[in-house]
Amino acid sequence: MQAVILAAGEGTRMRPLTYTKPKVMLPVANKPILQHVVESLAKAGIDEVVLVVGYREETVRRFFGDEFSGVRIRYVSQRKQLGTAHALLSAEHLLNDRFMMLNGDAIVFQDDLKNLVNEENAIAVCEVQNPRDFGVVELEDGIVRRIIEKPEKPPSNLINAGIYVFTREIVDYLKKTPLSVRGEYEITDSITMAIEGSMDFKAVKIERWIDIGYPWDMLKANEIILSSIERDVRGEVEDGAVIKGNVAVGEGTIIMAGSYIVGPVVIGENSIIGPNCYIRPCTSIGDNCHIGNAVEVKNSIIMNNTNVPHLNYVGDSIIGENCNFGAGTKIANLRLDEGEVIVNVRGKAVKTDRKKFGAVIGDNVKTGINASVNVGSLIGNDVFIGPGAVVGGFVEPRSRVF
Amino acid sequence: MCGIAGYIGFRRADEVIISALKRLEYRGYDSWGVAVRHENEIRLIKRMGAIGDEKTYSVAEGNAGIGHTRWATHGKPSEINAHPHTDCSGKIAVVHNGIISNFQSLKEELESRGHVFSSETDTEVISHLIEEFYKGDLREAVEKTIGRLKGSYALVVMHAEKDELVAARYKSPLVLGVGDDELIIASDVPAILDYTSRVVYLEDGDLLVLMKGDFEIFSDGRKVNRKVETIPWSIEDAEKGGYEHFMLKEIHEIPRVIEDTLFEYLSDDIEIDISFAAGVSEVTFIACGTSYHASLIGKHLIEKLAGIPVRVEFASEFIYHQPPMHRTLAIAITQSGETADTLEAMRIAKKLGARTLAIVNVLGSTATRIADHVLYTRAGPEISVAATKSFIAQLIVLYLVALKLSGMTKSEMEGLLDELRIMPELVKGVLEHEDEIRAIAEKLSDYGNMMYIGRGIGVPIAMEGALKMKEISYIHAEAYPAGELKHGPFALLGERTPVIASLTPDETYEIMLGNIKEVKARESIVVAVTGHDDAEVEKYVDHVIRVPRTDALFTAVTHSVALQLLAYHTAKARGCEIDKPRNLAKSVTVE
Numbered sequence: 001m002q003a004v005i006l007a008a009g010e011g012t013r014m015r016p017l018t019y020t021k022p023k024v025m026l027p028v029a030n031k032p033i034l035q036h037v038v039e040s041l042a043k044a045g046i047d048e049v050v051l052v053v054g055y056r057e058e059t060v061r062r063f064f065g066d067e068f069s070g071v072r073i074r075y076v077s078q079r080k081q082l083g084t085a086h087a088l089l090s091a092e093h094l095l096n097d098r099f100m101m102l103n104g105d106a107i108v109f110q111d112d113l114k115n116l117v118n119e120e121n122a123i124a125v126c127e128v129q130n131p132r133d134f135g136v137v138e139l140e141d142g143i144v145r146r147i148i149e150k151p152e153k154p155p156s157n158l159i160n161a162g163i164y165v166f167t168r169e170i171v172d173y174l175k176k177t178p179l180s181v182r183g184e185y186e187i188t189d190s191i192t193m194a195i196e197g198s199m200d201f202k203a204v205k206i207e208r209w210i211d212i213g214y215p216w217d218m219l220k221a222n223e224i225i226l227s228s229i230e231r232d233v234r235g236e237v238e239d240g241a242v243i244k245g246n247v248a249v250g251e252g253t254i255i256m257a258g259s260y261i262v263g264p265v266v267i268g269e270n271s272i273i274g275p276n277c278y279i280r281p282c283t284s285i286g287d288n289c290h291i292g293n294a295v296e297v298k299n300s301i302i303m304n305n306t307n308v309p310h311l312n313y314v315g316d317s318i319i320g321e322n323c324n325f326g327a328g329t330k331i332a333n334l335r336l337d338e339g340e341v342i343v344n345v346r347g348k349a350v351k352t353d354r355k356k357f358g359a360v361i362g363d364n365v366k367t368g369i370n371a372s373v374n375v376g377s378l379i380g381n382d383v384f385i386g387p388g389a390v391v392g393g394f395v396e397p398r399s400r401v402f
Numbered sequence: 403m404c405g406i407a408g409y410i411g412f413r414r415a416d417e418v419i420i421s422a423l424k425r426l427e428y429r430g431y432d433s434w435g436v437a438v439r440h441e442n443e444i445r446l447i448k449r450m451g452a453i454g455d456e457k458t459y460s461v462a463e464g465n466a467g468i469g470h471t472r473w474a475t476h477g478k479p480s481e482i483n484a485h486p487h488t489d490c491s492g493k494i495a496v497v498h499n500g501i502i503s504n505f506q507s508l509k510e511e512l513e514s515r516g517h518v519f520s521s522e523t524d525t526e527v528i529s530h531l532i533e534e535f536y537k538g539d540l541r542e543a544v545e546k547t548i549g550r551l552k553g554s555y556a557l558v559v560m561h562a563e564k565d566e567l568v569a570a571r572y573k574s575p576l577v578l579g580v581g582d583d584e585l586i587i588a589s590d591v592p593a594i595l596d597y598t599s600r601v602v603y604l605e606d607g608d609l610l611v612l613m614k615g616d617f618e619i620f621s622d623g624r625k626v627n628r629k630v631e632t633i634p635w636s637i638e639d640a641e642k643g644g645y646e647h648f649m650l651k652e653i654h655e656i657p658r659v660i661e662d663t664l665f666e667y668l669s670d671d672i673e674i675d676i677s678f679a680a681g682v683s684e685v686t687f688i689a690c691g692t693s694y695h696a697s698l699i700g701k702h703l704i705e706k707l708a709g710i711p712v713r714v715e716f717a718s719e720f721i722y723h724q725p726p727m728h729r730t731l732a733i734a735i736t737q738s739g740e741t742a743d744t745l746e747a748m749r750i751a752k753k754l755g756a757r758t759l760a761i762v763n764v765l766g767s768t769a770t771r772i773a774d775h776v777l778y779t780r781a782g783p784e785i786s787v788a789a790t791k792s793f794i795a796q797l798i799v800l801y802l803v804a805l806k807l808s809g810m811t812k813s814e815m816e817g818l819l820d821e822l823r824i825m826p827e828l829v830k831g832v833l834e835h836e837d838e839i840r841a842i843a844e845k846l847s848d849y850g851n852m853m854y855i856g857r858g859i860g861v862p863i864a865m866e867g868a869l870k871m872k873e874i875s876y877i878h879a880e881a882y883p884a885g886e887l888k889h890g891p892f893a894l895l896g897e898r899t900p901v902i903a904s905l906t907p908d909e910t911y912e913i914m915l916g917n918i919k920e921v922k923a924r925e926s927i928v929v930a931v932t933g934h935d936d937a938e939v940e941k942y943v944d945h946v947i948r949v950p951r952t953d954a955l956f957t958a959v960t961h962s963v964a965l966q967l968l969a970y971h972t973a974k975a976r977g978c979e980i981d982k983p984r985n986l987a988k989s990v991t992v993e
Binding site: 057058074075076077079080093398 | 632
């Protein structure tokens with residue numbers, strides 16, 4: 001079966017991380033989000049994936065090539081991101097008679113996908129606590145009657161997970177879809193028209209689904225994925241290093257004496273860990289990283305080629321590629337009043353629903369000694385933070401903070 | 403100058419070609435045409451004037467097509483002279499950008515062999531030559547044809563019975579866009595960006611065969627591989643982004659353009675390797691139009707800061723004197739990197755022994771391949787015919803080059819570098835005065851003549867200011883060094899000729915005030931461009947455009963942005979087209 005994955009958007013809510021790479025290529029448990037999706041599809045029996053790419057598409061094309069995990073990969077450039085229906089329509093010339101469509105920025109799992117692959121026209125639905133924030137589906141005998149976007153009074157707590165099986169008939173409706181109030185061509189509008197035009201979509205319930213909207217959702221996804229990893233230590237572990245629980249360590253990585261690692265933790269290849277550091281659960285550390293002496297890291301994502309080398313604290317944070325922390329740079333992750341962390345996303349306050357949340361730091365950021373990063377900071381790529389500086393809020397890319 | 407496009411893939415070719423032509427309109431727009439291959443026939447339409455909507459004009463169904471937007475060089479604008487041009491059988495269609503210099507003799511030869519020509523264009527000889535050589539292999543026929551052509555060409559050819567396009571390039575720009583199962587070839591990148599950001603820049607002498615989903619490139623009869631590059635510009639970059647005209651949008655992009663250009667070449671120190679200038683005893687700039695004015699400012703900067711003698715040459719004139727250049731650094735400035743005169747002058751300068759440096763905005767353009775060294779301005783695509791942001795970006799590069807050539811130590815130049823670093827803010831300070839500038843522009847819009855004056859660096863500022871005014875508002879504007887007025891141009895002044903004076907905070911200031919008083923005595927309206935803190939000049943002039951105070955060297959940036967806005971709003975008040983002024987085209991690829 002064929003699957004079309006929408007992977008063209010920048011993901012502006014994921015800034016600053018998406019200034020340098022598309023959202024679907026951000027790593028969770030050391031793999032791009034999209035890789036998790038493609039691998040799940042492969043295991044569920046999908047043999048061809050059409051990637052609808054756009055923003056920084058080269059990153060996606062280079063990573064996946066023509067074949068990945070035994071699946072044929074084909075590409076379509078969606079040159080302007082005009083909505084989900086438009087995205088699917090841009091792949092019109094490649095569509096099979098029956099195909100799956102899903103988003104590249106929500107992690108799904110093979111068991112759920114297996115339940116979908118044999119359907120004709122179907123919509124995956126998922127039970128959530130807060131249906132008001134999603135498109136809620138109204139069912140009749142297991143058939144979707146309506147999709148209501150963010151309703152005041154949800155008729156159920158089943159929401160549209162954005163995973164569909166379509167037959168080619170949908171194409172006619174895609175072409176007729178009008179612009180929505182948001183100014184986009186939306187697949188849910190196409191489906192509504194198809195239902196009115198007497199197409200039936202079966203609701204297929206899925207159990208697990210991790211939608212990634214804001215950077216802190218990556219931490220949640222990271223926790224979930226890491227919770228099911230197995231112990232797999234390939235690098236060198238020196239005497240005097242302690243590794244507890246499920247920890248994966250890649251080839252060429254050295255864990256030096258005095259390192260104390262509590263799983264679940266994943267560490268990539270050719271990294272240098274320790275001596276004398278404390279890596280706490282739910283942490284992903286990429287390739288070619290250095291976590292050095294007297295450093296504590298917890299519940300964080302540290303991307304490739306980044307050094308957190310001496311006397312640092314990193315908690316509940318996401319740090320981009322190619323960063324270097326000066327000695328003593330620390331990230332705060334808890335408000336003094338222990339209240340919910342609220343992040344300033346370009347002048348707009350956004351709730352994280354987390355009591356503990358540190359910072360999101362873009363690629364190529366360098367900090368001086370004893371720089372302090374406040375709770376809930378978003379720091380753009382290529383920023384320099386001087387020695388002893390205290391930063392908070394949103395820092396524009398390429399800034400110099402002294 | 404023209405724009406061409408070709409498409410082969412899975413979409414309706416006529417829609418793709420018309421949308422591509424619209425993005426090439428800046429290259430010329432007196433007429434246009436599209437041909438589509440439909441059931442082993444060539445279907446074609448040709449129209450006069452601006453390019454229509456792809457939804458209104460349907461040529462025929464078909465997934466391969468070619469198109470052309472024309473700016474007449476041989477034969478007046480008309481439907482007959484519009485491309486594509488076909489052969490006698492109507493099975494071969496050709497679009498062409500460039501000039502075939504031996505077309506007259508080829509035409510006579512072909513006519514004597516019985517070919518019937520329907521247009522006055524040089525291009526039509528190409529379709530008849532291909533017909534003459536065609537024996538079932540289109541590539542071979544095109545290869546033989548280009549062997550007979552003299553001049554410059556970028557061309558795309560289609561045959562009614564062949565599911566392929568053949569293209570060739572020599573001294574005219576041509577870029578191949580590589581999509582998924584589709585190919586689009588065009589004169590410039592904006593035409594391609596709607597479909598893909600992956601491109602191959604073609605080289606002189608390249609011959610291409612485009613098939614569905616695949617292509618081959620030949621050079622000197624051998625198959626070659628060319629690198630596929632990714633264009634970082636988004637389509638939004640190439641669109642108006644909420645402004646009424648591209649020109650205004652591009653002026654407002656200047657702060658960002660300066661930042662991007664500085665980011666490229668200035669961190670703690672100036673990151674330009676000037677080993678290419680080691681041992682040179684003089685610098686010669688070669689450029690045309692706005693780039694020529696940037697060069698004049700470059701001369702001022704390099705002579706003042708580095709003490710190296712500098713000449714500035716119009717590229718189109720340089721070819722006529724050809725001095726020895728063994729110890730010369732020739733700096734060519736061209737936004738597009740495709741300006742035919744500048745390219746020719748660069749080739750000659752190289753032949754005369756010069757080392758060549760190109761300051762260019764378009765990655766991979768021809769100039770970048772001719773020059774020994776290249777510095778890029780990071781202005782992004784410039785659509786408006788009148789150059790604005792690319793000019794400022796050129797100045798930024800010139801400041802860095804001049805400072806680097808100066809041999810000053812880092813601490814000596816630190817003050818200037820700091821000022822350069824805040825230049826984006828200073829330009830924002832100019833843009834904040836847009837309302838006042840507009841009010842002055844509206845007052846100026848009724849006049850038919852203007853005089854721009856300055857001294858020192860103020861002279862090239864005045865020249866560029868006057869050029870902007872001429873090209874978009876169609877007001878006759880002249881620029882003179884203020885000291886030259888009394889040697890003739892004074893005779894032109896009077897109450898119907900406003901004078902725009904650039905005052906720079908240096909040794910020229912006092913004497914400029916004197917010149918302004920002289921002008922005022924002739925009853926001309928005077929508009930002064932000067933620093934925020936100038937309390938003196940307002941006593942003598944009618945209007946003052948204030949810009950943030952800078953070192954006199956940097957007034958080339960602040961004053962020029964103010965004068966760009968003045969020209970824009972004057973043209974707008976006069977109801978001019980602005981982005982596509984009459985008789986002009988963006989990049990002049992003919993000599």
